Amino acid sequence: MLRNEDFDVVIVDEASQLTEPDTLIPLVKGCSRAILVGDHVQLRAIVQQHAVLTGYDVSLFERHYSLPPRQGIGKVMLDTQYRMHHSICEFSSCEFYDGKLNTAEADDARPLRPSLFSWPEKNRMVWIECRESEDLGHQSKSNSDQVDVCKRVIRLLTTSPPSTNATMAPKGSDTAPSIAILTPYTRQKTLLATAIPNIEVSSIDGFQGREADIIVFVTVRCNSYGDLGFLTDMRRLNVVMTRARAGVVLIGNKNTLTGVGIDVEVDDIRLVWRRLVERCDVVDLPVLEEG
Amino acid sequence: MRVLDEWLNYIDTDEVLPLFEKLDKDYNVPKLTSMKWTDYSEIVVAVVRDKNLSHLRRVDSVSELRTILDLLKEHDEKMMLRDTFSHILDLAASSSCLLDRLLVASTLLKYLLDAVYLIPTYLQSQTWKTYKTVLEETLVHLAPTLLQRLVLLSNEMGNFIRHPFLLLLQELKRISLQDFAEIVELISLTVRSAEVALDLLLGILEPESSRLLVQRPIAMRQFTSSLFGIALDHIDEASSRRNPEQEFLELCMDGYRDSHAVVKCFLRVDSFLSGVLKVDDHVRLTASKPPKNAPIARPFSMDAVVLSAGSGEATFRCLHHPPSYLDQCAWSIIQCASFVTSKTALDAVTTFYTEREACCRIYGMLLGPPAAQIKLSGVELPVTLVPSLNRSQNAALTASMKQSLTFIWGPPGTGKTHTIVVIMTQLLKELPQSRFLITAPTHNAVDNLLRRFVANSDAKKSGVVPVRVSTQVSIIILAVVAICANIRMSFPKSPRTYVRTRATPCWAKISVQTTQPAAKRKNASKMPVSSSQPALVLR
Numbered sequence: 001m002l003r004n005e006d007f008d009v010v011i012v013d014e015a016s017q018l019t020e021p022d023t024l025i026p027l028v029k030g031c032s033r034a035i036l037v038g039d040h041v042q043l044r045a046i047v048q049q050h051a052v053l054t055g056y057d058v059s060l061f062e063r064h065y066s067l068p069p070r071q072g073i074g075k076v077m078l079d080t081q082y083r084m085h086h087s088i089c090e091f092s093s094c095e096f097y098d099g100k101l102n103t104a105e106a107d108d109a110r111p112l113r114p115s116l117f118s119w120p121e122k123n124r125m126v127w128i129e130c131r132e133s134e135d136l137g138h139q140s141k142s143n144s145d146q147v148d149v150c151k152r153v154i155r156l157l158t159t160s161p162p163s164t165n166a167t168m169a170p171k172g173s174d175t176a177p178s179i180a181i182l183t184p185y186t187r188q189k190t191l192l193a194t195a196i197p198n199i200e201v202s203s204i205d206g207f208q209g210r211e212a213d214i215i216v217f218v219t220v221r222c223n224s225y226g227d228l229g230f231l232t233d234m235r236r237l238n239v240v241m242t243r244a245r246a247g248v249v250l251i252g253n254k255n256t257l258t259g260v261g262i263d264v265e266v267d268d269i270r271l272v273w274r275r276l277v278e279r280c281d282v283v284d285l286p287v288l289e290e291g
Numbered sequence: 292m293r294v295l296d297e298w299l300n301y302i303d304t305d306e307v308l309p310l311f312e313k314l315d316k317d318y319n320v321p322k323l324t325s326m327k328w329t330d331y332s333e334i335v336v337a338v339v340r341d342k343n344l345s346h347l348r349r350v351d352s353v354s355e356l357r358t359i360l361d362l363l364k365e366h367d368e369k370m371m372l373r374d375t376f377s378h379i380l381d382l383a384a385s386s387s388c389l390l391d392r393l394l395v396a397s398t399l400l401k402y403l404l405d406a407v408y409l410i411p412t413y414l415q416s417q418t419w420k421t422y423k424t425v426l427e428e429t430l431v432h433l434a435p436t437l438l439q440r441l442v443l444l445s446n447e448m449g450n451f452i453r454h455p456f457l458l459l460l461q462e463l464k465r466i467s468l469q470d471f472a473e474i475v476e477l478i479s480l481t482v483r484s485a486e487v488a489l490d491l492l493l494g495i496l497e498p499e500s501s502r503l504l505v506q507r508p509i510a511m512r513q514f515t516s517s518l519f520g521i522a523l524d525h526i527d528e529a530s531s532r533r534n535p536e537q538e539f540l541e542l543c544m545d546g547y548r549d550s551h552a553v554v555k556c557f558l559r560v561d562s563f564l565s566g567v568l569k570v571d572d573h574v575r576l577t578a579s580k581p582p583k584n585a586p587i588a589r590p591f592s593m594d595a596v597v598l599s600a601g602s603g604e605a606t607f608r609c610l611h612h613p614p615s616y617l618d619q620c621a622w623s624i625i626q627c628a629s630f631v632t633s634k635t636a637l638d639a640v641t642t643f644y645t646e647r648e649a650c651c652r653i654y655g656m657l658l659g660p661p662a663a664q665i666k667l668s669g670v671e672l673p674v675t676l677v678p679s680l681n682r683s684q685n686a687a688l689t690a691s692m693k694q695s696l697t698f699i700w701g702p703p704g705t706g707k708t709h710t711i712v713v714i715m716t717q718l719l720k721e722l723p724q725s726r727f728l729i730t731a732p733t734h735n736a737v738d739n740l741l742r743r744f745v746a747n748s749d750a751k752k753s754g755v756v757p758v759r760v761s762t763q764v765s766i767i768i769l770a771v772v773a774i775c776a777n778i779r780m781s782f783p784k785s786p787r788t789y790v791r792t793r794a795t796p797c798w799a800k801i802s803v804q805t806t807q808p809a810a811k812r813k814n815a816s817k818m819p820v821s822s823s824q825p826a827l828v829l830r
Contacts, residue, residue: 005726006726007726007727007728008722008725008726008727009718009722009725009726009727009728010727010728010729010730011711011714011715011727011729011730012729012730012731013707013708013711013729013730013731013737013740014731014732014736017732018732019517019520019521019524020517020520021517021518021520021521021636021637021639021640022632022636024517024636024639024640024643024657025635025636025639025730026728026730027639027643027653028639028642028643028646028650028651029650029651029728030651030652031651031652031653031728032652032653032695033653033670033695033696033718034653034695034696034697035691035699035711035714036696036697036698036699037698037699037701037707037710037711038698038699038700038701039700039701039702039703040700041702042703045732047520047524048523048524048526048527048528049527050485050488050489050523050524050526050527051520051521051523051524051527053489053493053523054492054493054516054519054520055516055520056516056517056519056520056521056523056524060657061698063659064657064659064698065698065700067659067660068660070656070660072656072670072694072695072696073656073694073696073698074690074691074693074694074697074698075690075697075698075700076683076686076687076690076697076698076700077683077699077700077702078683078684078687078699078700078701078702078705078706078707078710079683079705080681080682080683080706081703081704081705082704082705082706083703083704084704092702092703097702101702101705104681209733209735211703211704242702242703242704243703
């Protein structure tokens, strides 16, 4: 229908998630001014495996952003973010945004509602160690122990501490924080969704562009040979780490992810994981009291 | 109660009888053994039936030569045809035939269209070397068609088309972008194995393209890699669907369109396909079983694109030429994928690199370095810094007003949408005559932008009323309408702003329209919303 229409000004939002030919579709209609908005360090367009060989997933936006500056072309980075607590933002800023991403909100603008979960005083990134191996077999990976740990974390996060409940009347303004559980594997996603019915469980790709107060990131991979699978994709890691407003809970196995204590080559990806783990405060879950 | 039990017992059965039997038909392919020879001359019979090639020497008319070749081709005698063909070439080279040698050479060259696998035989013959200078123009003229027909053979011959394909390309000096794109389009629709496609695209076309395409190197590289990407993406997607529908079709010829055969089928009322087939879907039609008189042959299979799919009837544009027994056998169908997005992208790429500045004034900038300093006039517009924007957001606004191409890098939570809305309102104010197109890869992103745009006070002042137009009207428009009551559903004749989403596989649009006189608005709302046609399914 728009085939024969002409347009002088073209604005493309999320241009880094479009292949170059797709970006050209609106631009070949007599365009004389174009504004492309995107973030090329988040996920690219999803394309089939053989098309990746020709660089089909690299957007026009990304190709241009790596070119030297030229007259007539403007490149501007929006450098102030209004979403994350600064302790969350710092990781992505350092790893993916050349340390240029600043936080506008003051530290106390992102309060956490009191719960049984013991958040550290300042840091909003916590690590929960899970030493049990991933489930064997299956192409899409899963880790049933991490499902259990995640379930306990959620219970703690959503339960108010007994003291406040007893002493104070429930505050009207104090709405429950939004929580989302993210995991890179479909199989794990299905297991989590079955085990934890009332909380949103999503794949990382499906959550790009969205946000939540608290993100629980279930990393799944735990094996003696240090295979990371989907976790080698740093764009995906960036997406997970930039979804949370107030807090991030990572559930995983340090040794598998950082390559410490196992016999694997330490590459850039391992180093990123090491720096990520270093930024987190380790939180131990309280001993289970059955009842 | 006992009667009821008996009755239940009576009707209780596990057997499900189909409403119609699955139809399956025996058919035969033409064979030389079942021919009547009385209509043919003595020489033709001697060569074709008795396989006595020495009689070729006596052929004294071009029409007789064609008859021999056609007969062999019709009966799918590939080996015999190749032997005959090369024998004639030898005769012509040694000037021991009755016909004029140049005439033979040009006849055989044109015959390659009917049997493209003979290209190596022809191009490596002495006859071609002798007459190359005279016939070269004919070959260049035939080349695009020959290349396309070779591609069509890929399913049957697999990697064997590589050699003729390369030989033919090497004979050529240049190839137009249009022809090149058409070949890649055909590859994306008809080559079924990703390996063969990779070999054709990256192994042959890419190395040859730098010689064949007349373009700046960077444009040539971008052009080919974009086309190859689209093709490989579609091939992978199409081959991920392997199981045919549990239903056979009966096909019949329905004329020709753009030199492609069109076939028609009737869909039964209970057909699984009615309502599933969409226009521009890519389908694979395969004979349900091997022919009766060649039980171990692979059933013929062809690629087609859905031209129309109404209730009770569907038509397909066939890329392969349908066989002579089209209406005698039953056909199974695989619905591969929609070709709409791929086709639109292929066309956009071709337009961009052939029309260049004519279709996109910032072509040179979009392409990348090195480029001559093109200064477009009227680019710099006055900018009003906005207090609600921070320093970097105002920088983005300034760049968008001063430059003709702006890239805004928006990390998470940096107020991208708000910035875009401010840029839109200022551009709308400064360029009241311009038409705007706003696009994003998802419906969500577009809805979000639209919602924020209509909520913006400056946008309200500008007097534009946004109209969300989409092929999935029922879902999207209603959602947006609920949010802002002043949105009007229509397809305006001259919209100010469109928003396009690539929610694949089709276009969905938002448009923004200046408030029009009531008469015109009424007119617009009367226009049929084309999306009330079955829209393509959202993935």
